[in-house]
Amino acid sequence: MEARNGIIDVVGAAIVSDDRILCAQRGEGRTLAGYWEFPGGKIETHETACQALHREIEEELRCEVAVGRRLCTSEYAYDFGTVRLTTFVCRLTSGTPRRTEHAAFR
Numbered sequence: 001m002e003a004r005n006g007i008i009d010v011v012g013a014a015i016v017s018d019d020r021i022l023c024a025q026r027g028e029g030r031t032l033a034g035y036w037e038f039p040g041g042k043i044e045t046h047e048t049a050c051q052a053l054h055r056e057i058e059e060e061l062r063c064e065v066a067v068g069r070r071l072c073t074s075e076y077a078y079d080f081g082t083v084r085l086t087t088f089v090c091r092l093t094s095g096t097p098r099r100t101e102h103a104a105f106r
């Protein structure tokens with residue numbers, strides 16, 4: 001969802017499993033390829049942050065998560081716009097994260 005003020009609203013999942021948090025490296029051909037991120041993506045029009053997170057995790061990692069508390073919201077200005085990233089603590093409820101578009105997990 002791109003707000004009128006040019007801010008791009010993004011959600012990220014800090015998926016906690018066995019006391020570890022999953023980080024994913026953005027794949028070739030995507031904006032910011034090679035950067036490490038919390039899996040997630042842009043919130044679409046008419047979506048809540050929670051709905052966007054469920055959709056993105058299903059699309060990108062082919063698994064399901066329960067969305068817990070909001071960790072933080074931060075803004076970062078890139079040359080293409082300002083990303084406002086809200087990160088939620090999540091836990092796996094079904095499946096195991098699989099790479100469909102990321103280059104690596106750690």
Ligand SMILES: Nc1nc2c([nH]c(=O)n2[C@H]2C[C@H](O)[C@@H](COP(=O)(O)OP(=O)(O)OP(=O)(O)O)O2)c(=O)[nH]1
Pocket residue numbers: 010011012031032036037038039040041042043056076083085
């Ligand atoms: N998922 C995620 N994106 C982040 C993080 N930090 C950060 O600056 N971003 C940026 C990268 C992208 O410019 C934007 C997320 O957009 P995206 O390209 O992943 O979104 P999307 O899945 O909806 O993809 P698309 O259909 O627009 O290609 O937010 C982060 O920790 N997680």
